[in-house]
Amino acid sequence: MQPIIRVSNLSKTYAGGFQALKNVDLEIHKGEIFGLLGPNGAGKTTLINIVCGIVTITSGTVTVAGYDIVADYRETRSRIGLVPQELPTETFETPFNVCRLSRGLFGKPEDPEYIEKVLRSLSLWDRKDEKIMLLSGGMKRRVLISKALAHEPDILFLDEPTAGVDVELRQDMWNVVQSLRESGVTVILTTHYIEEAEQLADRVGVINNGEIILVQEKTRLMQELGKKELVLQLSESLASVPAQLAEYKLELNDSGMELTYHYDTKQERTGITALLAALHDAGIKFNDLSTSQTSLEEIFVGLVNKGT
Amino acid sequence: MNFYAIKAIYRTEMARMMRTIVQSIVAPVLSTTLYFVIFGAAIGSQIKEIDGVAYGAFIVPGLIMLAIMTESISNSSFAIYFPKFTGTIFELLSAPVSFVEVVLGYVGAAASKSIVIGLIILGTASFFIDLEIAHPVIMLLFLVLISVSFSLFGFILGIWADGWEKLTIVPVLVIMPLTFLGGTFYSISMLPPAWQTVSLFNPVVYLISGFRWAFYENADVAIGLSLGMVLGFLFLCLFAVHWIFKTGYKLRS
Numbered sequence: 027m028q029p030i031i032r033v034s035n036l037s038k039t040y041a042g043g044f045q046a047l048k049n050v051d052l053e054i055h056k057g058e059i060f061g062l063l064g065p066n067g068a069g070k071t072t073l074i075n076i077v078c079g080i081v082t083i084t085s086g087t088v089t090v091a092g093y094d095i096v097a098d099y100r101e102t103r104s105r106i107g108l109v110p111q112e113l114p115t116e117t118f119e120t121p122f123n124v125c126r127l128s129r130g131l132f133g134k135p136e137d138p139e140y141i142e143k144v145l146r147s148l149s150l151w152d153r154k155d156e157k158i159m160l161l162s163g164g165m166k167r168r169v170l171i172s173k174a175l176a177h178e179p180d181i182l183f184l185d186e187p188t189a190g191v192d193v194e195l196r197q198d199m200w201n202v203v204q205s206l207r208e209s210g211v212t213v214i215l216t217t218h219y220i221e222e223a224e225q226l227a228d229r230v231g232v233i234n235n236g237e238i239i240l241v242q243e244k245t246r247l248m249q250e251l252g253k254k255e256l257v258l259q260l261s262e263s264l265a266s267v268p269a270q271l272a273e274y275k276l277e278l279n280d281s282g283m284e285l286t287y288h289y290d291t292k293q294e295r296t297g298i299t300a301l302l303a304a305l306h307d308a309g310i311k312f313n314d315l316s317t318s319q320t321s322l323e324e325i326f327v328g329l330v331n332k333g334t
Numbered sequence: 335m336n337f338y339a340i341k342a343i344y345r346t347e348m349a350r351m352m353r354t355i356v357q358s359i360v361a362p363v364l365s366t367t368l369y370f371v372i373f374g375a376a377i378g379s380q381i382k383e384i385d386g387v388a389y390g391a392f393i394v395p396g397l398i399m400l401a402i403m404t405e406s407i408s409n410s411s412f413a414i415y416f417p418k419f420t421g422t423i424f425e426l427l428s429a430p431v432s433f434v435e436v437v438l439g440y441v442g443a444a445a446s447k448s449i450v451i452g453l454i455i456l457g458t459a460s461f462f463i464d465l466e467i468a469h470p471v472i473m474l475l476f477l478v479l480i481s482v483s484f485s486l487f488g489f490i491l492g493i494w495a496d497g498w499e500k501l502t503i504v505p506v507l508v509i510m511p512l513t514f515l516g517g518t519f520y521s522i523s524m525l526p527p528a529w530q531t532v533s534l535f536n537p538v539v540y541l542i543s544g545f546r547w548a549f550y551e552n553a554d555v556a557i558g559l560s561l562g563m564v565l566g567f568l569f570l571c572l573f574a575v576h577w578i579f580k581t582g583y584k585l586r587s
Binding site: 040078082100103106108119123130132135136173 | 336338339341342343346350353417420421422424425426427428429430431586587
């Protein structure tokens, strides 16, 4: 399948000499939600801004739906909607009017019904004629999303969409992203809230210091790199882990009341049954146990640290 | 060509003018009218005719020119500077538009505003002063060309400026002195010969002279030269805007 976005050997050096991207290759599939993860200053926003035409290319090529973003910029840009990281809004305008402007700018004939649909889906219809300066931060972000959707784009870039947004609104936004995907829109999401990528993304790319470190399906990434751990809350504190349990490489916390066992979900035998039997034999009793899986965040921190 | 974009920009800009009608139309019309009342009707009656034209009538073309030049510059420089300042310019930069659509939208709206202001001032002046327009078509041509070229100039200024101060420096420190010294209130021929030569280096002299010629058929420089200067300035500005969008100067990093 032809990727909807193909980034080939892309480099960007800013006027000051800072190299923000180094020979980046990346393909985004049509209809997927792609999570681009990376710490601050990794090059996420530069990459997005290049695809959208805001930042110029130093070397390399980018195509969108088969069109080159420089030579055929009208074809590529009309397919893209961008929600930027900051909240730049037309202070004195109204949500309805800015959406109408956005739609026109991206070359679409007027369609008030469509704009109404977008504003309703983002719970902005009741405020459509209010000055944007009077809206809350969360609402301003929704205005930016509705502007980006006003021209019915095939591709939507969300640059840190939920930075500084409360939990409820974050959930609403995730719902919007899911419904966009269902309608066939390709969504590229940058975030450093790993939870967001974990919830939403089909594939995840990790970028650090201007280089793509890894691109993988999220579930596979978590399977391959994911470790599980079993935590046992003991009834009585232990001074140290008994010698006969050494093979399980248990960790005892400082209070001596908690034992942690790491195991690999991919292995045929997790060793849990044997461990529990060995604990019984050693006379160690426990009140409670819990298991947890390494989150994408921990995987990500591991990857980034390895790269530096 | 993205016609929907031109329409969208133009309409948004015109709506902004209507929202701020006191500032964008009433204020320049009122301040120019005060000039008519004071220099035309009150003091003007004490001043003798210049080149056979009553003083009150003589200053009308220069005052209209002053108003449309300052309004064109401030309208279009603000129109592009404000999105740069707030950051909303990202949308314009990521839109499928070339410099042609952007210029037609923003500069078209700013120039339209100036033309409307120029015509209102002209109408108002006729209440206080006996006006005659010898060449109405050429008068309109000058009005349109100067509105468009100074709106383009303002647009360039708005892109160049990286602070509010820079935005006001050029209109206040360059355009206003050049206009006052460019023959708004006097004929260049009234100056000592040395200053006449100096004045010919002031481009605004050619604009005011040409515009005044359309009214009273008297001019400091030949009408053809005036028209040539306006067109030259217009093409210079167009070339600069084209270059700005081609290279992304002060717009794209």
